[in-house]
Amino acid sequence: MKNFKIVSSVVFVLVFSFCNAQKNAIVAHRGAWKKNNLPENSIASLRHAIDLKLPGSEFDVWRTADDSLVINHDAHYNKMLIEETNYADLIKFKLSNGEKLPTLHEYISEGKKNNKHTLLVCEIKPSEISKERGQKTAVAAVKTIKKLKADKNTCYISFDYDILKAIRKVDAKTSLQYLEGNKSPKEVKADNINGVDYHYSVFQKHPEWIQEAKDNKVILNAWTVNEAADMDWLIEHKFNYITTNEPELLSERLKIKK
Numbered sequence: 001m002k003n004f005k006i007v008s009s010v011v012f013v014l015v016f017s018f019c020n021a022q023k024n025a026i027v028a029h030r031g032a033w034k035k036n037n038l039p040e041n042s043i044a045s046l047r048h049a050i051d052l053k054l055p056g057s058e059f060d061v062w063r064t065a066d067d068s069l070v071i072n073h074d075a076h077y078n079k080m081l082i083e084e085t086n087y088a089d090l091i092k093f094k095l096s097n098g099e100k101l102p103t104l105h106e107y108i109s110e111g112k113k114n115n116k117h118t119l120l121v122c123e124i125k126p127s128e129i130s131k132e133r134g135q136k137t138a139v140a141a142v143k144t145i146k147k148l149k150a151d152k153n154t155c156y157i158s159f160d161y162d163i164l165k166a167i168r169k170v171d172a173k174t175s176l177q178y179l180e181g182n183k184s185p186k187e188v189k190a191d192n193i194n195g196v197d198y199h200y201s202v203f204q205k206h207p208e209w210i211q212e213a214k215d216n217k218v219i220l221n222a223w224t225v226n227e228a229a230d231m232d233w234l235i236e237h238k239f240n241y242i243t244t245n246e247p248e249l250l251s252e253r254l255k256i257k258k
Contacts, residue, residue, distance in 0.1 A: 023238045023239070023240060024234065024235050024238065024239060024240075024241075024242055024254055025055035025056060025240060025241045025242070026054050026055055026056065026241075026242060026244065026247050026250050026251060026254075027054070027055065027056035027057065027058055027119075027121055027221070027241050027242065027243040027244070028045075028049040028052075028054050028056065028057045028058065028243075028244070028247045029058050029223065029224050029243050029244055029245050030045060030058060030059060030060070030073060030245075031044075031045025031046045031048065031049050031057050031058075031059065032045055032048040032049040032052055032054065032057070032247050033045035033048070033245075034245050034246065035248055036048065038097060039095040039096045039097055039099065040073060041059050041060060041071045041072055041073055041102075042095050042097060042099050042102065043099055043102050043106065043107065043110050044097055044099065045057075046059065046107065046110055046111055047110060049118055049247070050111070050113075050114065050115045050117070050118045052247065053117040053118070054117070054118055054247055055117065055118065055119060055241070056118060056119040056120075056121050056241060056243075057111070057118050057119070057120060057121060058121040058122075058123060058157070058243060059071050059107060059120070059121070059122060059123065060072060060073045060123045060125055061104055061122060061123065061124050061125060061137065061141050062075070062082040062083060062125050062137070063082075063083065063127075063133070063136075063137040063140065064082055064083065064085060064086060064087045064090065065083065065084050065085055065086050066086040066087055066088075067140070068086075068087035068103055069103060069104035069105070069137070069140060069141055069144060070082065070087065070090065070101055070102065070103055070104065071101070071102045071103070071104060071107045072101060075125070075128050077090055077093070077101060078090070078093040081128065083127060083128055083129050083133070084129075087101075087103070104141060104144050104145075105144055105148065108120065108144070108145055108148050108150045108154070109148060111150065112148065112149075112150055112153075115153070118153075119153055119154070119155060120150065120153060120154040120155075121154075121155055121157060121243075122141060122145070122154055122155065122156050122157070123156075123157045123158060123179075124137060124138040124141060124156060124157075124158045124160070124163050124167075125137075125158075125159075126158070126159055126160040126163065131160065131162060134160055134162075134163050135160075135162060135163055135166035137163075138156070138158070138163045138164075138166050138167050139166055139167070139170055141156075142156070142167055142170055142171055142174070143170075146171075151171070151174060154174070155174065155175040155176070155177065155194075156174060156175070156176050156177070157176070157177045157178070157179055157197050158178070158179060159178075159179045159180045161178060161180070161183070161191075164176045164177075164178060164191075164193050165191065168191075168192055168193070175194045175195065175219070176192075176193045176194050176195070177193070177194060177195035177196065177197035177219060177221055178193055178195070178196055178197065178198075179197050179198065179223070180198075181196075181198035181199055181202035183196075184206075184209055184212060185209055185212045185213035185216050185218040186212060186216055188218060189216050189217075189218050194218065194219050195218055195219030195220070195221055195240075196209065196213055196218060196219070196220065196221070197219075197221035197222070197223060197241075197243070198221075198222060198223070199222070199223055199224075200222040200223070200225050200230050200233070200234060203220075203222060203234075203237075204233075210237050210239075214238075219240050219241070220237075220238075220239040220240045220241070221239065221240060221241040221242070221243060222234050222239055222241075222242055222243065223243035223244075224243055224244060224245060225242050225243065225244045225250070226244055226245050226246045226249075228249065228253055231244070231249070231250050231253045232253060232257065235253060235254060235257045236257075
């Protein structure tokens with residue numbers, strides 16, 4: 001999913017190939033969790049996505065009251081608002097498979113292991129407290145990922161446009177995709193954002209954006225696509241990435257459509 005600068009790393013070369021050449025590449029939404037009843041956004045669901053050699057695996061980042069970066073989809077964890085709770089209090093409650101709530105450091109460290117295929121798709125959640133806090137969370141996440149030397153096979157997505165702009169200020173090369181669905185591909189490109197990652201219904205309402213994205217070399221991604229008919233429509237329109245809770249089904253549809 002992105003216009004990365006090519007380096008000598010084998011992993012990065014593979015990811016670069018996915019970002020620029022592959023069509024209809026599968027992104028596991030919150031990891032590959034559904035078929036095996038794994039917790040969403042868990043280390044186990046990430047590991048399964050990597051073991052399946054999926055082109056991408058998405059996950060969600062929040063920052064706790066004591067500035068720990070953690071992986072969870074919702075703003076609340078076990079009825080506690082993550083941004084107003086210390087990490088030590090959050091991990092008193094285990095995930096359904098016995099894992100503790102993973103930190104970003106732990107999650108990315110796992111994502112680097114034996115991984116030559118799977119792009120790490122990092123969603124920075126807009127803060128429930130303030131826009132500024134969300135931007136600071138984004139910058140902290142980028143810093144952590146760079147420290148782990150995983151920036152070459154990580155990209156960033158967000159519903160908050162200013163979060164993406166904040167990331168661009170500290171990283172001129174990383175790949176960014178916008179989620180909200182209220183800007184055209186031309187508008188996104190003008191702000192040096194690499195892709196539009198919208199709900200598939202947005203593209204059905206604005207089919208002209210598909211060709212506009214292709215003409216402007218803007219990455220096309222769609223979420224969260226779980227029905228065969230919707231998958232087929234996106235496959236036919238040659239999207240770069242399709243984000244799904246059903247990676248196995250999408251893999252089957254891709255084989256049929258070849």
